[in-house]
């Protein structure tokens with residue numbers, strides 16, 4: 075009798091220890107819903123000439139997730155991040171506090187830390203931006219960047235990496251320096267590629283900032299990236315540094331999928347979605363070594379741009395290979411244009427830029443076009459000329475008309491991305507977010523909990539249940 079009891083106890087204990095969660099990966103594609111995921115897959119399918127799926131969409135559990143905030147069917151990243159990190163709805167713009175701003179919510183990353191796991195936070199945008207902030211900060215406004223950065227240090231989390239800090243000395247530039255504060259609190263700051271490559275100290279809290287940042291203290295768009303570390307490089311580094319006996323929680327945000335969506339730039343959007351999926355692959359490789367103790371969740375916080383597959387002018391056809399004619403992000407093309415603008419270059423003088431950077435042919439050059447679909451029609455030429463006139467003004471007039479056409483972006487650039495995207499069979503409805511649900515994928519420990527149709531707050535609730 076005693077023997078049987080002992081045997082059962084040993085069995086139960088071994089089952090319990092066998093199915094213990096140890097490693098949690100939480101990937102958030104900012105502004106990534108099904109159109110972004112599927113566009114990336116169709117692009118790969120077209121250029122590989124065979125059916126190609128992203129790593130995330132091959133996961134064993136698949137869900138659909140509603141994203142609305144407490145005050146809008148169309149959320150912003152702060153309210154969505156709060157929902158994903160804490161399980162609570164709040165107002166758009168608020169980070170981990172209730173609508174009255176009287177209660178601070180505990181985040182899943184803080185719980186993981188309390189439970190003895192190591193914690194890492196990665197983003198391709200600045201580390202004080204709404205989505206990463208939603209895992210360590212509690213602020214009445216997502217614009218409190220300096221206060222958010224101070225909370226980053228106070229979180230005591232083990233690993234931060236990706237973009238930089240927007241206002242290290244506050245907006246007034248005379249507050250206590252963020253970097254000094256971080257070092258006083260035991261963080262090592264790395265901001266060169268060499269330091270990044272050589273860093274291997276598992277017992278050192280660290281903040282790793284990409285050497286060559288672009289606007290908004292963000293990492294470059296992946297389409298513009300040269301030798302700088304990528305989102306997957308830093309994900310791999312985090313896995314190596316964080317791996318320990320008690321496990322870890324790692325959040326990775328693909329933040330510029332959203333920015334490219336706001337700018338209605340499809341190829342830049344797709345490249346950043348692919349870079350995000352490459353970092354999901356790093357987690358998947360780790361999962362394959364630790365399948366019983368690892369859970370990977372991939373979701374989006376909302377859709378951005380109203381991106382869709384299909385355009386009136388291309389009807390039932392798509393030409394995803396055409397977007398490859400675009401060589402740089404909208405942001406880099408803006409910089410190219412600004413040089414010509416300074417010299418007040420004529421429309422004739424900039425036509426070659428349009429051909430070189432977007433592969434579009436003006437009617438007079440139509441003989442040179444290999445793909446006749448890349449020849450501009452009269453309507454498109456007219457739109458480009460109109461945008462050129464607008465871009466070459468000292469200041470673009472701020473009217474409803476110009477907003478609908480250009481969304482506050484460089485008129486000529488956004489007109490060119492619109493035309494190229496439409497010729498590829500991709501179109502956009504807004505320069506903001508939309509309210510459509512996002513896809514959620516899960517692999518590993520208790521992943522079946524993430525099948526079905528549920529709200530973004532449920533993801534955090536399930537995660538709290540899983541890590542205890």
Ligand SMILES: [Zn+2]
Pocket residue numbers: 104105150151152154332375376
């Ligand atoms: Zn967002």
